[in-house]
Amino acid sequence: MIVELRYYMNEGSGVDGLSFFLVDGTTTTFSLGGLGGALGYGADDFHDGLSGGWLGIGLDAFGNYDDNEEELPGIGLRGSTDQGTPWIAGTLTLEMDGNFIDFGYRRVRVTLGDSTSNSLVVEWDADDDGVYDYTPINISLDDYPDGISSRPSTLKFGFAASTGAFTNIHAVDWMTITTLATTGPALTYVEGSGAVAVNDSNVFVSAPGSQLLTGATVTITGYVAGQDELLFTDQTGIAGSWNVQTGVLTLSGTTSAADYQAAFQAVQFRNTSSAPSTDPRRISYEVTDVFGQKSDPFTLDLTVESINEDPTVSVFSSPPVATVGEGYTFSVAEAFTDPDGDALTYTASDLPAGLVLNATTGVIGGTPTTAGSISVVVTATATATGSRPAVPWF
Structure with missing residues (x-):
């Protein structure tokens, strides 16, 4: 899913910040986490952390969401409550020149992959111009088994705000939640149809901010050698290479997510047999970014229909x-x-x-x-x- 929101902190004597958190969906009774730098999510000397907390994202103004260690403001991640809400990662990079009052509007975008990849990308737009221009947090949650518990089957989300000894206004101006499908509609290929596009508009490709992608694969699971093939004409700096042994089309070239989305739409499937196998196939799409991180696969089920021709x-x-x-x-x-x-x-x-x-x-x-x-x-x-x-x- 993708969560995007705009938030506001202003008009008081100072501010610690906001937290956006995900909690176990079975949690029904909530107790907040610590005050001040814990932003109502994390544990402190007097609080165990938010009830049922799975992941806490701190929108930090003073820079002490990192276990109350005074740092630079920015965004940060703390782990699950049953793990003690440890510090996971952050981009504490924004210089505030000592003015913590006139904070104004900012945006954050959180992209959480499916339970297979458990990927997480958090982006920050510090000046509310719609451009996520700070280096994103881009991690796999599986790399933190001692800090982040297994993903609950359902999740709830919420907010908390904290000012410690100061006062301020905290507000979420707007928020959108988009869930991304990892499978598309089933497709049917009829014998003798020639080369046909297998993805018209089903696959959506995005990358944090203006981050570039370096490659992609389109794979046929259930591939029948000598019958099936994927066709691609090189375009917009992306070159394709088809492996007839494995049934994998490899795309390479450093360019934008939009270019790779267009490339996926240009991939065609063809079966050359006059008596094709009707065993089920599945076509999977994956992209790789400049940091070597792979996306969750997007899959389409493909049925090949054989036409019974006359003697x-x-x-x-x-x-x-x-x-x-x-x-x-x-x-x-x-x-x-x-x-x-x-x-x-x-x-x-x-x-x-x-x-x-x-x-x-x-x-x-x-x-x-x-x-x-x-x-x-x-x-x-x-x-x-x-x-x-x-x-x-x-």
Whole structure:
């Protein structure tokens, strides 16, 4: 999910700051954390930390959210309450020139990945111009097992504010929460469709601030070598390389998230077989940023439909003349083929007396008993549902 908000601190004698926190969704009764630099979330000498706290993000004015160690103002992370709310990371980089009163408006954006990657990116816009221009906090929460507990199955969010011995106004002006899907709608590819785009507008690519991306992969799980392929034409500084052994398309080039989103939309899928495997496939998209961090995968399920094509018949030489009272054999199977490789069964009408057609082998055999010139119709039918016969005359 992505949480973005604008907050305000002003008009008093001073301020410690605001905290935005995520708590275990099963928590029903809340007790706040410490005063002052703990920002109502963290533990201090008199408080254990916020009830059910999982992650606390401090929007810090005095710079002592870091376990009350006086630093520079900025944003900081503290861990779970049941771990003692330890300091995790921060970007305490903003010089305030000693003026903590006229703080004004600022923005913060928090991007929390899914439970597989457990990634977290926190960005800060210190002057409310809509540009997140400070170096973001960009971590995997799994790297802090002694500070951040396992992610709860559900989360609640909230705010706290603290001024210690001072007074001030704390306000959240607006806030948006966007949940990002990690799977898209199922897709269907019909045999013989040629190259088709597999992602029109389903995959959304973003990166903190103006951060660049360096590469991406598009992977077919359930890949059928010799049938499936992903096609890409190099564009906007992004080059593609298709691995026919593994079913992975690798994109490379240092450029923007928007360019990679456009590149994903340009990727095409094609199956070249006249009898394609209908086993399920899944297409996964991942991007990598300049710090080597990989995104959560976005996946699309893909179904390949095989069309049952009609059997075909070719012209063959006239059958040999049969003689009454003498054994006779002639195969019509060589004249029929099925593009899908389906088994064929054979029937015939108006065969001369004494001759029969083997429905499986397509061989006419026996001993004719009646003389004459006879027209016979042989039909081959594919055993798969929906096939139609092809009919030769001889």
